[in-house]
Amino acid sequence: MKNAIPFLLITIIFSACHKKTAINNEPTTTVITGKVSNPNVYPDTKTFTLNITDYRGKKTIICDSINSDGTFSFTFDLYKAQDLSIDPIVGKIIAHPGDSIHLNIDFADIGHVRFSGDAQQSNMDLYKYLNGNYCIFSFSNREKNTMSFIAYKTFCDSVKLIADEKQHEFVQEVNPTTEVDNWTKDYIELSYIQSLLDFPFYYAYVRGLDSYYDISVPDSYYRFLDGIETKFSESVINTNLYTLANVYTGNFTRSTITDTTLSRDSTILQVLNELIDKHEESYFKQVLLGNCFYQFLNTNDVNSFDKHKDLLDKNIHESSIKDPLIIYYNKLQKQLAHPEINSDATLAKLNGTAGKSLIDSIWATNRGKVIYIDFWATWCAPCKAEMPNSKKLKKMMVGKDVEFVYICLNSTEQQWELTISQMKLDGKHYYCNREQSKSIRQSFDIDGVPHYMLVDKKGNIIEAGSYLRPMNTETIKKIEKLLTN
Template identity: 30%
Template sequence: MKQTILFFTLFFLISCGKKEYYNTPRRIVISGQISDYDPNNREIKIFANQLGFKPINITAELDSLGNFQTVFKSFIPTDISIRYKELFYVSVDPGDSIFVKLNAHTNNSKEFFSSIIITGDNAITNKNIVDFQKEYFTSEIYINWESKQKAIKELDTNQYLKYLEKTQLQLDGIYNEFVKLSDPDERAANWAQYYIEQEYYNALFAYPFFHAMYNGQPTDMYRVPEGYFDTITSSLPIKNSKNIYGFAFSHFVKNYSSYIAEKWQSEKQNQKYRTNGRYFSIPVNISDSIDVYSIIKYTPDTLLRQIILTKKFSDDFNEYSEIECFEKYQDIVNNYISLQFLKKPLHKQYTQLKERLDNPQYIAEVIEFAGSSTEQLIDTILHNNHEKIVYIDCWATWCGPCKAEMPNSKELMKKMDGKDVAFVYLCLDSQEKVWKENLGQLEIGGQHYLLNQQQSSAFRKNFGIQGIPFYILLNKNGQVAEKGSQLRPNVAKYKIEELLNE
C-alpha cells in the first residue's frame, strides 16, 4: 500500500523569521503583468487555499498594460492558484509580496510555464515549483485522460490498486528527474513530492464513483472491498509543516472526510438509516451527532481532527446557513479546536451569520401564501403577473446547486428588465429564518414565496419534481411552456425570448 513520506518539522515553518502565523492574519500581495493578453478577457482568477475553510476566490482585473494586483490575508503559509489561459501554483507566507510575469500568447503548456517569472518573496522556491509544474502538467501521464478513464472503467478494484502503484512509480520518476534537473530548495522539493502523493489518494477515492458511472451503473450502488480506503491513515500523524501545501492538503482533508463517512456508514447501528444503495436518510440532529463524533472517533491526529471539525462547522455556515450544530456542540468546539488560525475565523463566521439570521436584510419582494393547494399557489402567481411570461425557480436554502445558479438568474433578470417577464422563486422545505438570511446574501429581486413542508410536498407531487433546482416556464396564458431541471437561466433565456416573440 501507498506509504506517504512525512517531511520536515514545524521548525521549517517558523524558521523564516516571521512570527505569530497562527495568531494574526497578515496581508499577502499578489501583483503582476501579463503580456500579449486577450483584450476581450481581462479577468485573472486567483484561489487562495485556507485549511478548514473554503478557498478565497478573487477576480483581478487587468489594466490596459496587463498589470494586476490583489491583496488578501492569511494566518498561515499556503499556496495559491493563478489562472489566466492556464492554471499554476505559487507558495506564499503571511506578509509576502510577490510579482508574477507571464506571456499569455504561447503555443503550448511548455511555453506557457517557461514564460512565468516570479520575483519578490520566496522567488527561488516558486521558480522551482513552476519548474516542477512544467514537467508534471505536460507529462504524458498527466495529460493522457483517455488512458486514465480506460483504467477506471475496465479494471476491478484489485487491478486498479495495482495500476495506481505502477502509476505512482512513474510519477516518482518525474519527481526524481525534476530534482536532478532543477536542484530545488527543500520547500519546493517537498511541495512537489506531496502534490504527487496526493494524486494517488485523489485517484483512489474517485475510482468507485467513476467506475460505476463509466459502466452505466448507479453511482450510489458500487461498493469497494472493506478497508479499500484505509491506506489513507498511513499518512498520519500530520506535521504542521504540511500547511504550506494548501491545495494538496485540502484534497487530503476532503479524502480523509470521505474515509470517515465510509467508516460510520459501515457501522451496524447506522444501517437502520440506509434507504437504498449508499444513500442514508437521517434526521438532522442525529446526522450532526454522527458527523461530529465520527470525526473524533476516526481521526486520531489532533491537527487533522481540528481541521476537519472546523470544515464541518464552516460548511454548515456557508452551505446551509445553519448554526444549531455549532451551538449544540460548543463544548467540543472549545475542547477540540484550539489553533487560532482555525478558531478565530470560525467564530467570526458564526458571529456574522448569527447577526444576519437575527436581523435579515433583503431587497426581495416576499409574498405571504396561506393556501394549501398547488392550484391556489399558481392562481396567486398568475393573478400577480397578469399576461406575463413567468419563470419559476424552485430552490432550497440547503441546495448548493440551486444557489450557484442565482447569479445567472440575476443576470437574466437584468436582460429581461422592462419586458413582460416575471421572476418567481419558490423556496421549498426550508426554515423561514434561514430563507430570509439567504435572500440577503443572494441580493436577488423578484417575487419570493416560502412553502412549508405540506405545501412543498404538494407542489413537488403536482409537478413531478424529483430534485432541485427545478424550473417552470409559464406563457402569457398561464400554461406550462416547459419545465425541468434543464431549464436553468442560461438556457431559459432563449426559451423566454421565443415566447416573447410569439
C-alpha cells in the same frame, strides 16, 4: 442496500520597508504585484485573476485589470503558507502570510514567468516542476473504471511509482527548496489517494447500480488510508488537501456509521467523536473537523453548531480553520434574524445581468407563496434522479401556498424540452440561455447542480444549497415552517 446516512458531509496598503509576519497564526496582509511586457501580443487579455482556496475547498476570486503601464496587483489576507493560482499564464505559486511577491510576464515569451521578492526561489522551483515533464502522470479512472478494485489499485500504484521517480529526478536536477520538495510529494500523494477514493463511485456508475452502497469493496482496498493524517506536509499546504478532505469525510462516515436508525443529531455527534478518536493530532484532522462544523452552518443549523461547540474549542486550534467558522457563524446569526438584508444583497447582484428579468418575473408571479426552486441541467444525472422525489414532494404540498419552480441551466433548449416531456414533471419550468445561466450561477453562487433554493412569502431568499433535496425530511420541515409564517 443500506440507507443513506442522515448527515450531509458529502468551500491594504503595501509597505516596501518591511514584511509583516504572521503572529499566532492570524491572517496577515499579503501582496502580489505584476508587470506585463508586450501586452499587444494578446490585446484581449486585460485582467489577471487570483484564486485562493480555503480549507472548505471554497475559492475566493480576486480580479485586477492590467493598467496602461502593464502593472496589476492583488492584496489579500492569508493565514498559512499555501499554493495559490493566478490566471492566465502563471498557474500555481506559493505564498506565505505577509509575503510581497512580484511577477514579470512577457506576453511575447509566456513560457518563462519571472519571480522576485519573497518566496522567489520556491516559486522558481515550483514553476520548473509544473511546466516540465516531472508532473506528467494520470490516474485515469474514466478509462480504467471497468477494472476490479484490486486491478485498479495495482494500476494506480504503478502510476504513482513513475510519478515518484520523476519527482526524484526533479529533486536531483533542480535541488528545490524544502517546501517545494514537500509540495510536489504531496501533489502526487493527494492525486493518488483522491483517485482511489473516487473509483468506487465510477465503478458503481458504469455498472448501472443505483448507489455506492450497492457495491462490495474489499477491505484491503482501503489500506492506502492508514495513517492518512501523517502523510502530508504542514510547512506549506497543497490545497488539493482540502478537496481530498471533503471526499475522505464522506467515505469515513459511510464506513464508520453503520446504524442508519440514529437521529441526525446522534449521527453528527458520533461522526465528530469518531474523527477525533481515530486520527492523530494534525492539520488534516482539524480540516476534517472544521468541515463538519462548516456543514452545520452551510445548512443553517446553528443549533447543532452551538450544541457541539465545546468539541470545536477543544480540538480545533488553527486560526485558518476556526476564525472563518466563527465569522461565518456570526454572519449567519444576523442573516437568520434579518433574512431580507442578505436576500436583497443577493438579488442585487443580478442588476444589469441577463438573468434579472427572469428572476424578477418568478418573484412577481409567486408573491405571497413559498417558492421551492430547483436549479438543474439536462446532462446532470443526480438532478434527474431527484425528479421523482420532486413529484412526491409536490403531491404532498397540493393545496398549500407553495410553488415549485424548475430553472434549467447550461443546457440546450431542445434537450430541456425533451427531458421535461420524458420526466412528465409538473410545475413552472424556465429555460436559461448561456448568458442567463452564467449570470444566475454567479449571482446565486451556484457551484454545481442540483442546487435548491427556498424563498418565503415575502420574496426573501431563506436558504439555498444542494442539501435541500426534495423528500429530505429537513427540507419538508423547512417548507412547512415557511408556510406557517
